[in-house]
Amino acid sequence: MHGLLQCMRDRTAAECSRCLQESIPRLPSCCYGNQGGVVLGYNCNLRVEIYTYYDLALDGDAPPPLAPPPSSFVGESKRGKKRIDVALAVALPVGTVLVAVVVVLGVLLCRRNKSNRKKTQPDNNNSKEGGVRYVEPEQFNVAMLRAATNNFSEENKLGEGGFGEVFKGILPDREEIAVKRLSQNSSQGFHELKNELVLAAKLKHRNLVQLLGVCLQEEKLLIYEYMPNRSLDTFLFDPVRRQQLDWSRRFAIICGIARGLLYLHEESRLKVIHRDLKPSNVLLDADMNPKISDFGLARAFGGDQSRDITRRPVGTLGYMSPEYAYWGHVSTKSDMFSFGVIVLEMVTGRRNNSAYSDTSDSVSVLSLVWDKWRAGSTGDVVDPSLAESQYPESEVLNCIEIGLLCVQENPADRPDASAVVLMLSSPSSTSDDRPAPSRPAFVFSSNFILESSCRAGALSDKQLSASQNEVSISELEPR
Template sequence: MAMIMYFVKRFLLLFLHTLLQFLLLRCGTSLDTITVSEPVTDDGKVLVSPGKTFALGFFSPGMSTHRYVGIWYYTAPEHTVVWVANRDNPINNNSGVLSIDAHGKLVLRVKDQSQHIWSTDTNVSKSNNNISTIAQLLDSGNLILTHDDERKMALWQSFDYPTDTSLPNMKLGLDQRTGLNRVLTSWKSKDDPGTGNWSYKMDSNGSPQLFLYQGKVPWWRSGHWNGDGWSGIPTLQNTSLFNISLVDNENEITTSWEVLTPGLLSTLVVNGSGLVQRYVYPERYSKWIMVGEAPFDECDKYGKCGAFGKCNKVSNEVECSCLPGLQKNASGVCVRKRGAASMCGSGVGFVKVPNVKVPDTSAARVKTGLSMEACRQLCLNNCSCTAYASVDAREEKGGCMNWNGDLIDTRVYGDGNGQSLYVRVDAVELDDLYHSRKTEAGFFASKKRLAITVVGMLVTSFLILLVVHLVIKRKRKGSANQTMFNEASSILFKDSPKLDERRGKPDLPFFELSTVVAATDNFSAANRLGQGGFGPVYKGQLANGQEIAVKTLSKSSRQGTEEFKNEVLLIAKLQHRNLVRLFGCSIHKEERMLIYEYMPNKSLDFFIFDEIRRQLLDWRKRFEIIVGIARGVLYLHQDSRLKIIHRDLKASNVLLDAAMNPKISDFGLARMFGDDQIEANTNRPVGTYGYMSPEYAMEGLYSTKSDVFSYGVLALEIISGKRNNHFHVGSPCLNLIGHAWDLWTEGKSLDIVDSSLGDEASYPAHEVLRCIQIGLLCVQEQATDRPSMLEVVFMLGNEVNVPSPNKPAFINRRIIDSGQDASGCAGAPASVNDITISALEAR
């Protein structure tokens, strides 16, 4: 009887347990494990990680009806799949079952069939204690197969078998104990997650580096690990947002990354277009935002300039040249000037090539702990050694790489992001370099004698030319402006077959409408970059591979033909690394288009006013941007052929290239000044609230000091990460300028610094303070008090005593317009470039 009661109790307990499990499932409780008795079936059931970050279940990608088992972000509205189990073996219907089989493996099969469609490749034997295995989905996005005990040791994990996506703390690379190589491989298409043609993998030879392959052909490489990050990905280095690391030892050669901002979702994806892209998902945006990609440009294409060649991107033009000691032969291949035999004799040495991504390091020999002098001597003693370089970007840390044979895939970085490569040259080459430097030194030593001769010749020539000049001066002076206007009118605003006669003119190149249509895919919505005051802007690619941005004049634009003509006539004559380059224009009937170089990182406001993206700009990069903008404005004011007042300098008119170098754009409102002209007046002040100087906004007076004011506002915005017109602290009418001034007078200027830069230990406080002080000097009330851009550039580049600023403008004023809120303070700033300010009054 006791035995019967025992079995009845056991039955009731088992029944109640089963009933409870059923009720929990019916009430929507999410499970995070798969057991022998709890498989995942294709009926809408999903596994959800404990913190509800990831989900696992069946899905159909895009327009496909095939079924796959995958993992995706559970909290993101977009169905972002990060891992697929049966990517090359889809199921044709909803009969799939993911379960633990009798051998303890995780298997995918079709109902009522024993054949496995997919399974873990680990044979898991049960222990003596008969402990079963389970599969668990973790909050990291990792699916692990483990014993159902307290240890939870992974017997198998999805992180070891990635598809196209890398997640935080997931390793890529080689396990040297097991031979496992973790590789990212693109999907075939958005409708097919099958193994695609692009793969991203670690090359453990020489100094480790990552390669992107198209099939088996290397397409791009990351460069070697230089201590701070991958040397060929300057825009994806460690920031306040991410930390990238490398483990290189006898057990593994792997890289991983982590997100430093709690709660921020992020992925690194290899897509079907051959790009490695990093995305973040800020919750308040409800969409994924790309914050970096590689490769960046044509120079990043592997081996672009061949063996012993180096690639340089100058003003969007790709230049291939040979490394020192080599020259191009008839076939365009770099060869030794005097043959390989000359490289092994007395007098050979090395020439320094600075700021480069060093050649492919898979063939390099690496010696740790060697100084640069020891590295040089090691290469010098080996006749086959063609070059050497430091392993670390900071040469004083030691470590040596040297190459035997060809040097492949060297590229130049113009912004100082690269490192130095020391190329072996023969004695004759060294002697030529020595004599060329000696000749140059001799020239400067005798420049005084040369100057006397030249001055005598110039005086004679001047006397002759003076007579001619006086005769034609009056005619030239009266007709110069009219000639320029007539030329612009005949070229830009009149349909005529004679346009063809002007094509190819260096200052005003023309593009056929058909060329622009083909480049932009008929102005497709997918190529639309945005909308400006001028009109919509489209991305395009010319037949030669050149990427362009096409700015079209819309009929509804508040800017018109005057601004179009102004931009063409001005910017076509300007050449500076901190000004956006105008390739040309296109005119067809009523259509007006400007063709610019394409800026992949959009505009400065896209970064500094975004809580996530501005974390990618550390202080060093912000300072480089501040200095770059200053140099661009100085060129406009002083060094260009035409003295230019920009009149609309603001964050959205500063574009960023692939290396985050600033380039000033949008010259539709700019004006030319004579060399001796100080200021001008207009009855129609145009520009953007918050950046206008007081004399321009209230009286229509503009000068170089108007641009200086705008620059000062922009510098303070870059430092603080806040808009001047959107800044409200204490008083609802206080703007960024006023807040910066209050902190300056209180001796607390560093309180204005963007919090994403960290505390004072994270940046050079003295340099930041100098920039804040310069910004306040630029926004002073009186134009005569403001420094010139030459003085600004000098103060930025030198440790000098910066004058104390006077009270700035607009800290106690408000603008009367329709954008005011109920309190009488100005509301959101106008983004229009063509606004007349009718009145300003004290608050």
């Protein structure tokens, strides 16, 4: 590589040197892929080629004169010698700078070529999603994943959703993994997979499931860390396995989910709204620590953006906030509504999107908790499986209050994740600085008639029907 910086005579040596330092970093961005390039600055320019395009003839290399000059030209001889000294003083630093330029450019170009060889992007248009740069995870071989999951056998199947299926796998090094397999018939699965690749690779937290890699050969597969205890709903809503969830474990799970939301909403490099937070998307590791999963429907905000409007609300009925279900308003408070529902489900041991009991006059969980809260008898809603064990009453009341605060109709009245984490660390439920909970946004009375303090009109019977397997709903309005 051959490079030369040229400066106009009106620029000082310091200004010329500054121009060089400013021009070098611009070469990879403006001239990558070309054999040479020119960076134009203010009264200076830097040119780099793969051949010698300049001829630096230094006066100091010229042979000495054959005879001494006449005495009458002594003054001119002195001036000529002075010019030679000045030329040497300028040429030597310039030569040194040129050598430095060549070395720096060689290093930059080698690193650029090495990084580009590692990247495999089948579609350049997918390198960004919502202003988020794509971070490529580790590439897995499809043959390896087929062997790890016994060719995606039914006995290794962990679960199923709208995107496809999840299988347990064991790698050759005995590491256990979970493989999410995109369904061939899923219309929304590819967008979810792309969204998850963009977001999950950037999110690192102990209360978020870690993305280990991806495979796009023949099939579209995502590889996650394996969660041996599966999802929270398999424990909470199972009459037998629920016995393993004493109050200390339930409270630890509530706190872990809150910390995960705090990271997504405030501490990560991106402000991420999950949009489908529910017990089936909260996985439990071997120590029953909760980890939020499934970012296929998540929405990332950049800069100071705090809310957005989507034309197609997605999520699961029973966990969607009213402003999101009715008008598609997305914000961090949408996730806090879902979190509030989960907290009340953890206390009662019942699903919110199903009847509290099998009697004809049954009511929803939110309605029952609200009625008991107003009557001052919240102990009646605590999961009966907890009655035999001792649990701190103040801690349970604190969680009920937090849950009711999170399901308020007005998003501004709901606490954010940082406030919830602070309230969970304080068991007092009578704090003077907390606002009193008001009536929840959604209340189901007998016969599943929806009562809402929202004034947006009633939903149709089709819209009220909840999915039995909690598959995400992509549309709420008929075509």
